[in-house]
Amino acid sequence: MKIEQLHKLFIQCNSVCTDTRKIKKNDLFFALKGENFNGNTYAEQALKKGAKYAVVDEASFNTSSKTILVENVLETLQNLASYHRTYLNVPIIALTGSNGKTTTKELINATLSQKYKTVATIGNLNNHIGVPLTLLSMSKDTEIGIVEMGANHLKEIEFLCHIAKPDYGYITNFGKAHLEGFGGIEGVIKGKSEMFDFLINNDKTIFVNGNDSIQIEKTKHANRFVFGENHLGLDIIINFIEAEPFVKSEYNKLEIESQLIGDYNFNNIAAAIAIGHYFKVEDRDIKTAIENYTPTNNRSQIIQRSSNTIILDAYNANPTSMRAALLNFEKQPNTKKIAFLGDMFELGKDAEKEHQNITDLATSLNIEDVVLIGENFFKTETALSSTKRFKYFDDLKDWLNGCNLENTSVLIKASRGMALERILEFI
Known part of the structure; x- marks a missing residue:
């Protein structure tokens, strides 16, 4: 079945599901495989639980008019997500980095949702399965999508960018994470910068932390929006006040007191403020969003x-x-x-x-x-x-x-x- 045909069936469904324990009526079930399971074996169960269709890639499980046989279920999920992203033509903000991705994503979502109907990555579902699921959760009502991307090897961010086709991007930082997969800090920088490469090559916009010399250097020929503390060359100035213990910052003569501890969270907050400003969220709404955000899920x-x-x-x-x-x-x-x-x-x-x-x-x-x-x-x-x-x-x-x-x-x-x-x- 061609992706265009599958997409027409997908539009008839309520949502996508890959876990029969979470099936809801009229879902589209994708029978993914893992090291210790074969989703094809659950296709019939998914249909009995209310799924409208089940996508399988083994002919022996193509037993119903409601099963859809494809060559590879995972690739089909990724291709459908990419097609749906193009179909909707929603502005997509992509986000990666070594530390603070999820907190920054949540702050950006809190800020932008003050003005727009947003869809953001749930939790840290930021890999080759999570990114497609995020894209497929968007609808014609979605005004901005926020997609977190994680990676522990080279070429992963590049691959995810080709699925999500972001219009905007931000890298939180380059740190000593996943050194085993990246082969060292230089590999981390190269791998995360695959997002910069995609955005520059496609003439898209990059949000840049002006206090990060690596980001500044790598985006010097890009369309970029630079934020940071008070120095030359910034599009917006956001100043750190204190973190005793909660981070306070100052933007446009407004003092913003967050519920986040640690001065390392200042850059995450500043990114959300800058992106909110770029998308013309009112200053008072930016302040409300940042101050009301509460960290969860064992994060600070x-x-x-x-x-x-x-x-x-x-x-x-x-x-x-x-x-x-x-x-x-x-x-x-x-x-x-x-x-x-x-x-x-x-x-x-x-x-x-x-x-x-x-x-x-x-x-x-x-x-x-x-x-x-x-x-x-x-x-x-x-x-x-x-x-x-x-x-x-x-x-x-x-x-x-x-x-x-x-x-x-x-x-x-x-x-x-x-x-x-x-x-x-x-x-």
């Missing part, structure tokens, strides 16, 4: 437990974000401080060095107790006697059961796979 959340203040930042971690979190944590008010740091994943050959670097930093700061969890942190060395190491979380649990924290500031930071939010059960 502030949690109060009796006399303890917890910074839960356990959604993800890499050397760049870990360093920023620690430096910010040291600035917290003068209570006792304890940092729980879990392993950072996907660092490849740099894992030993980067975990040791973070250990050295953490133990040099004004933090009374540093608790390291995971196989990589367990291997690190330090002369500081107050540093605790636990190879596995179960080992940490025994220590936590005897640890009665009072009047303490707590940082919990690790890669997602460590699931360090489990510490909350003991505080």
Whole structure:
């Protein structure tokens, strides 16, 4: 079946679904395959649960007038999404970067939705499946789409850009994330910059953080809108005031106080302000959007437990974000401080060095107790006697059961796979 024909059927459906547990009536089901499952085997179940059609790629499952046989289900999903994006011709803002992508995306969406009907990536569904699903969730009512793009190898951002065909783009930063896949920091810069390449080659617009010299250099021949703190060559000036603990910024004589901690969040806020300004959102509405945004999903959340203040930042971690979190944590008010740091994943050959670097930093700061969890942190060395190491979380649990924290500031930071939010059960 040609994509044009499939698109006509898709328009008749309510939404796209790839999980039979979430099927709703009149969905279009795509029978994706994974390492441990074959979506084709669920096609009949999807139809029984109310799906209008099921897209399969194995002939033995093409058993009904409601099944659609294609050569490859995943490629068909991607091609349909790209076709639908062209069909709608909605302005698309693409977003990538090493740190802060999801927070920045949520801030941009909060700001633009003050004036427009927006659709944005849900959570961090930012890969070769998530991007198509985001595009297919847009309708003729959508006025602006905001698409987050993640990658851990070269050519992934380029591929996602060819699916989404963004009109605008922003890269949050270039940090030490996914070093194993990218082969080092230079690979990270090259991989993330694939978005710049696409936008420049297609004469589109790039939002640029004027405080980032790499961004400035790579976009010097681009159509760009530059924001930053007070210096020459900016299209809009946004100044940092403080982060004690919440980030305050100043824009167009307005003071904006967010619910985000850490000065590293200033750039994320500034990007949302700049993009809101570019799309002519009223200043007061920009202020409202930023001030009302509350972080969720283990991202820089502030949690109060009796006399303890917890910074839960356990959604993800890499050397760049870990360093920023620690430096910010040291600035917290003068209570006792304890940092729980879990392993950072996907660092490849740099894992030993980067975990040791973070250990050295953490133990040099004004933090009374540093608790390291995971196989990589367990291997690190330090002369500081107050540093605790636990190879596995179960080992940490025994220590936590005897640890009665009072009047303490707590940082919990690790890669997602460590699931360090489990510490909350003991505080």
